[in-house]
Every structure is written in structure tokens, then in C-alpha cells.
Amino acid sequence: MNNSSISNTELPQLATIWQETTDWCPTELQQVRLQSLYTAVITANQQLNLTRITEPAEFWEKHLWDSIRGIGELIKIPSALKVIDIGTGAGFPGLPLAIARTDWQLTLVDSTAKKVGFISSTAPELGLTNVHPVVSRIEDVGQDRQHRHRYDLALIRAVASVNVCAEYALPLVKIGGTAILYRGNWTQEEADLLELAVAKLGGEISKIDRFNTPLSDSIRHCIYLHKIADTHPYYPRAVGIPTQKPL
Ligand code: SAM
Structure with a gap:
């Protein structure tokens, strides 16, 4: 559907679904921020081609709900986490999580400058001060001492095959931390490779969380990786190598 044909840009609120299917339900302020995020994406989409998911209910489910549900009960952990979202695109899952947990610090990385530019201008408009946008290839970020082994939680959704995602994410996580790979379907072959x-x-691999989305009943798997030892300096390999020669 063409963006200009979307007349209704009001998100459904669906408080009961939030309550029944996640460990979180937005406050009034958070609901306003989610709505502002949606409006910002739809407005910028006309120039920047950020997402194909533009209808309110579909956006709610595939971008907002999915971002939050993916981290399971970590959403209500009492401690403030340092989080990195790898290949964040227009800010998913990072921006909904920054709205849900303003006490967390979220670094949102993407190699596409126009997408990161969107995040840089939108986060302050939403009143968020906990979002740190970075334009870079994740292979370079993973070798940068400012980022390597620094995060409690690394998130990666819809970026690459599972073993490539693992090579991108695990070098960034500190020992005891977690990487979560957001996936759709999940096969034994992927499990073996991973x-x-x-x-x-x-x-x-510490957990495989399987669930269905609440509106379209689509299958999701979130794969939790627990960091048990420092990653060898060899990883991540140079830009492009993880995808050309997956582990
Ligand atoms: N995570 C977002 C989501 O789920 O909506 C965006 C997914 S989009 C399909 C994949 C994004 O990963 C793109 O924005 C792309 O620029 C980024 N990306 C792919 N490989 C990357 C890399 N090696 N380093 C940084 N960003 C990368």
C-alpha cells in the first residue's frame, strides 16, 4: 500500500493485550510516545523508505509489540541495563525499549546514515535522552574498545542469518550478559549452526522462547545467548567476512 493512502494514523491502544501477553503495559506518557514514534516513522517514510509496515495495527504488532515481547521478562528487571541494538533500521527494537525503560541506556547502530539520522532527530522529539545513535558497520563496532564487552544486553532483529547475528552480537556483550536474536521460524538446522x-x-544458547503474535498469530522465536567467556579478538572478523564466510 502507498503511504499516502493511509488515512488513519492512530495506533490501537490494546492495553489488555499488552497486559496479557507481555510483562509490560504502557503508561499514558509511554502511549503518547509510542504514538509519536509511529507518526514520525510514517511521516519520514515518504522520503526515507524506512519500513513497509505502515498500517496502524500491523505497525503496533510487528514493530512495537514485537520489540517489547522479544526480551520477555527482562523488560521488568529492576536494574538499569546497558543495551545495544544491532542493525536497528528505523529503531526497532531499540526505540520502543527506550520508551519502556527510560532508565536504560540504549546504543542503536546501523550502517545506513539516513536511518540513524531519523533516530537522532526522533529520539529527542519523543523526549528520550537514553538513546545513543551510531552510524557504523557492526564489525567495526565489535572491535572498538568503547563498545566491545561493554553491554548487558545485545539485540538483533532481521539483520542476517543466525550464526552471522551471533558473530555480530556476542563480542559486544560482557561476561554474564545476554544476546537475544529475534527470529521468525526456527529450524533444527539453524540450531545446529548456531x-x-x-x-x-x-x-x-541459554533459552529458546517461542511465542505467537497476538493479532496475526505469526510464529516468533527469540534465541537467548549467555556470554560465558571473553570473545577471542579474532571476532568479529573484518567488514563483510561474517556474511561471506559464516561461522
Ligand atoms: N532491526 C530493524 C527491524 O527489525 O525493523 C531493521 C531490520 S533491516 C531488515 C536490517 C538493518 O540492518 C538495515 O537497516 C541494515 O542497514 C542493517 N545492517 C545490516 N548489516 C549491518 C552491519 N554489518 N552493520 C550495521 N548495520 C547493518
């Missing part, structure tokens, strides 16, 4: 990759990266 197991080999995480062993090389200082991690282990």
Missing part, C-alpha cells in the same frame, strides 16, 4: 558458532564466540 551451537557451533556460539561455542567459538564465548557463548552458549
Whole structure:
């Protein structure tokens, strides 16, 4: 559908669904911020081509609900986490999480400058001071001492195959921290590949969270990787190598 044909840009509120399917429900201020995020994406989309998901209910489910539900009960952890969202695009899952947890610090990384530019201008408009946008290839970020082994939580949604995602994410996580790979379907073949990759990266698969989305009943799997040892300096390999020669 063409963006200009969207007449209704009001998000559904769906408080009961939030309550029943996640460990979080937006306050009034958070609801206003989610709505402002949606309006900002739809407005910028005309120039920047940020997302194909533009209808209110679909946006609510696939961008907002999915971002929050993906981290499971971590959304209500009492401590303030340092989080990195890898290949964030227009800010998913990072921006909804920054709205839900203003006490967390979120670094949102993408190699596409126009997408990061959107995040840089939108976060302050939403009243968020906990969002740190970075334009870079994640292979470079993973070798940068400012970021390597610094995060409690690394998130990666819709960026690459699972073992590539693991190579991008695990070097950024401190020992004891977690990387969460947001996936749709999940196969035994992917599980086998991932197991080999995480062993090389200082991690282990700690949980596979399977769930269905509440409106379209689509399948999701969130794969939790626990960081048990420092990642060897060899990883992540140079820009482009993880995708050309996956672990
Ligand atoms: N995570 C967002 C979401 O789920 O809506 C965006 C997903 S989009 C399909 C993939 C994004 O990953 C793109 O914005 C792309 O620029 C970014 N990306 C892919 N490889 C990357 C890399 N090596 N370093 C940084 N960003 C990367």
C-alpha cells in the first residue's frame, strides 16, 4: 500500500493485550510516545523508505509489540541495563525499549546514515535522552574498545542469518550478559549452526522462547545467548567476512 493512502494514523491502544501477553503495559506518557514514534516513522517514510509496515495495527504488532515481547521478562528487571541494538533500521527494537525503560541506556547502530539520522532527530522529539545513535558497520563496532564487552544486553532483529547475528552480537556483550536474536521460524538446522558458532564466540544458547503474535498469530522465536567467556579478538572478523564466510 502507498503511504499516502493511509488515512488513519492512530495506533490501537490494546492495553489488555499488552497486559496479557507481555510483562509490560504502557503508561499514558509511554502511549503518547509510542504514538509519536509511529507518526514520525510514517511521516519520514515518504522520503526515507524506512519500513513497509505502515498500517496502524500491523505497525503496533510487528514493530512495537514485537520489540517489547522479544526480551520477555527482562523488560521488568529492576536494574538499569546497558543495551545495544544491532542493525536497528528505523529503531526497532531499540526505540520502543527506550520508551519502556527510560532508565536504560540504549546504543542503536546501523550502517545506513539516513536511518540513524531519523533516530537522532526522533529520539529527542519523543523526549528520550537514553538513546545513543551510531552510524557504523557492526564489525567495526565489535572491535572498538568503547563498545566491545561493554553491554548487558545485545539485540538483533532481521539483520542476517543466525550464526552471522551471533558473530555480530556476542563480542559486544560482557561476561554474564545476554544476546537475544529475534527470529521468525526456527529450524533444527539453524540450531545446529548456531551451537557451533556460539561455542567459538564465548557463548552458549541459554533459552529458546517461542511465542505467537497476538493479532496475526505469526510464529516468533527469540534465541537467548549467555556470554560465558571473553570473545577471542579474532571476532568479529573484518567488514563483510561474517556474511561471506559464516561461522
Ligand atoms: N532491526 C530493524 C527491524 O527489525 O525493523 C531493521 C531490520 S533491516 C531488515 C536490517 C538493518 O540492518 C538495515 O537497516 C541494515 O542497514 C542493517 N545492517 C545490516 N548489516 C549491518 C552491519 N554489518 N552493520 C550495521 N548495520 C547493518
